[in-house]
Amino acid sequence: MVNAAKPIFSRIERILIIAAGLSAVLGLTGLIVQGNLDGRLTVAGAVIVLSVYLGHQIIVKSRWSCGTLFTLASLLATVILLEKLAPGSAKETSPHGWGYWFLVIAAWLIAWAAVEQFASIRTLSTAVQWFLRLLIPLLFGSWLLLGWEFVTRGLDVPQVLLPAPSVIAERFGNSMPILWADFKQTFLKAVLIGYAIGCGAGFIVAILIDRSPFLQRGLLPIGNLVSALPIVGVAPIMVMWFGFDWPSKAAVVIVMTFFPMLVNTVAGLAASNAMQRDLMKTYAASYWQTLFKLRLPEALPFIFNALKINSTLALIGAIVAEFFGTPIVGMGFRISTEVGRMNVDMVWAEIAVAAVAGSLFYGVLALLERLFTFWHPSMRNSGHA
Amino acid sequence: MNVNNRSSVISVDNLSLTFETRDGPVHALSDIDLDVQDGDFVSLIGPSGCGKTTLLRVIADLEQATGGSMLVNGVTPAEARINRAYGYVFQAASLYPWRTIANNIALPLEIMGVDSATRKQRIEDNLALVNLTDFGKKYPWQLSGGMQQRASIARALAVEPDLLLMDEPFGALDEIVRDHLNEQLLSLWAKTNKTVVFVTHSIPEAVYLSTHIVVMSPRPGRIHDVIVSDLPRERSLDIRETPEFLKLANRVRDGLRAGHSYDEAV
Numbered sequence: 001m002v003n004a005a006k007p008i009f010s011r012i013e014r015i016l017i018i019a020a021g022l023s024a025v026l027g028l029t030g031l032i033v034q035g036n037l038d039g040r041l042t043v044a045g046a047v048i049v050l051s052v053y054l055g056h057q058i059i060v061k062s063r064w065s066c067g068t069l070f071t072l073a074s075l076l077a078t079v080i081l082l083e084k085l086a087p088g089s090a091k092e093t094s095p096h097g098w099g100y101w102f103l104v105i106a107a108w109l110i111a112w113a114a115v116e117q118f119a120s121i122r123t124l125s126t127a128v129q130w131f132l133r134l135l136i137p138l139l140f141g142s143w144l145l146l147g148w149e150f151v152t153r154g155l156d157v158p159q160v161l162l163p164a165p166s167v168i169a170e171r172f173g174n175s176m177p178i179l180w181a182d183f184k185q186t187f188l189k190a191v192l193i194g195y196a197i198g199c200g201a202g203f204i205v206a207i208l209i210d211r212s213p214f215l216q217r218g219l220l221p222i223g224n225l226v227s228a229l230p231i232v233g234v235a236p237i238m239v240m241w242f243g244f245d246w247p248s249k250a251a252v253v254i255v256m257t258f259f260p261m262l263v264n265t266v267a268g269l270a271a272s273n274a275m276q277r278d279l280m281k282t283y284a285a286s287y288w289q290t291l292f293k294l295r296l297p298e299a300l301p302f303i304f305n306a307l308k309i310n311s312t313l314a315l316i317g318a319i320v321a322e323f324f325g326t327p328i329v330g331m332g333f334r335i336s337t338e339v340g341r342m343n344v345d346m347v348w349a350e351i352a353v354a355a356v357a358g359s360l361f362y363g364v365l366a367l368l369e370r371l372f373t374f375w376h377p378s379m380r381n382s383g384h385a
Numbered sequence: 386m387n388v389n390n391r392s393s394v395i396s397v398d399n400l401s402l403t404f405e406t407r408d409g410p411v412h413a414l415s416d417i418d419l420d421v422q423d424g425d426f427v428s429l430i431g432p433s434g435c436g437k438t439t440l441l442r443v444i445a446d447l448e449q450a451t452g453g454s455m456l457v458n459g460v461t462p463a464e465a466r467i468n469r470a471y472g473y474v475f476q477a478a479s480l481y482p483w484r485t486i487a488n489n490i491a492l493p494l495e496i497m498g499v500d501s502a503t504r505k506q507r508i509e510d511n512l513a514l515v516n517l518t519d520f521g522k523k524y525p526w527q528l529s530g531g532m533q534q535r536a537s538i539a540r541a542l543a544v545e546p547d548l549l550l551m552d553e554p555f556g557a558l559d560e561i562v563r564d565h566l567n568e569q570l571l572s573l574w575a576k577t578n579k580t581v582v583f584v585t586h587s588i589p590e591a592v593y594l595s596t597h598i599v600v601m602s603p604r605p606g607r608i609h610d611v612i613v614s615d616l617p618r619e620r621s622l623d624i625r626e627t628p629e630f631l632k633l634a635n636r637v638r639d640g641l642r643a644g645h646s647y648d649e650a651v
Contacts, residue, residue: 275475278475284496375526
């Protein structure tokens, strides 16, 4: 009874839904006026408007059903829009008039309302939380892509400036072998090998520095210097030293990843507090026992930080290094040559590969971090406690 | 002295410790003479800055004296530490957050190379001793402050030291938990007959727990008086209402006052 008095809609939700419904009606009217909507699509349009109205009614009872309804409505609008964009449709006779654009806005607003509904679901079930954590960015991301598609094709943006996602996807599908070869060359060889050696060396040197004050005074400033070297200066030199193939790119990655790992590990090894170290001293623990049982676990959050920073640095380093001399394979090579040939869709396909590979790389590291540093105050809220 | 054929666990002779600081030397300890016998419960009491924690840290070889001598179990503090002669309980629990309570208790045992069967047995025994049997699988940050401190005591006891050094172990806890832990500590001491050196700045705590109360005074840190308690070894919390207890507490208070412990710091 008390709940009934609570305002169910937020003001934003109310404005959003009214605007979405209005745009849908306007868009459909526009398409009908322009003689651009056949019977099948008219039914679909009616369903959209009805869904928004119904969603408005049931929002009180269940954000789940409301969110689902809105998602479906947005999907229907998308179908109509894609139909309009399809080659061989009435596109030639009627350029994308105001009906089209209102429907784009409507589809976007309805999708927004759907995400708004899902995002405000509060639940204690971990499985549902995980599902929502995947669903919301998925809806959001796919709408970003669709919006891109509708705008680039609706405005007939020149391909060289910005190709539509569908064009990029088509190019992607047709160039699988090339993309795979590039990925193998750049990511599986240069990035991963360089990353492993760079991070490993940074870690080992950090331990050596920890053991020896002499190294601490001599090596850290030099490391600092190395980290300040510009990659565009280092890359050509590495190509001269290690040749055109992937080892020179791995060398660039090593140079780039070494220092962040070194500095973070050194900082992490100093992170344990005096009382914890005194405790080990009262046990008469050896240097290595203290290292493995206290100082390295305490340093793990720092080390994972470096691993995550380095995952992005390594990818950038390897791709840029390929601009300075490479065999005729590799993501950086492909980007630089295809830009020269105005094949921007291929450039975007490579960017997509890099983005997906980089995100997965980062994601795996973030998962490992969660697994190993679950005890750290910054991680405790998620999962364990 | 050795009426009961008891041996001296800690003997301190004219010990002093001076810290060199930028503002000149600080005399943390001076002219310390102390004898702790096997089975004693010795409390070091005094205001902050009287050197009571420093003295405990010298016994543990966490600080080194700059003058005089000290023997722990008949050897130097450094050798005693290497021999793992004592268990130390800090002001904070200082449990490692990545280890469960049981694994925290196992930590010193792992370091000392105790085999896993013995380790398991000792974890179980000591968890029971501090009433944490069901909490072995929990992480420290899932427990209350009092439970964490109990776990840290279990960790110190797990190495089965004859000497227990405790540095204001209950200082950060509320009075209810503190009373409870004091009672548990006393029954533990009675059961195991360990030697305990206990730093505190609470007069009732010192009087309730100790066989000997060492009253210290600041600037420079020195021992003002050693009060031998005539209370029975077996005590309940109710003893704090008796005239004998209050008389002892007054003696301690007088000692602190005479040592200028109540003066304003200059």
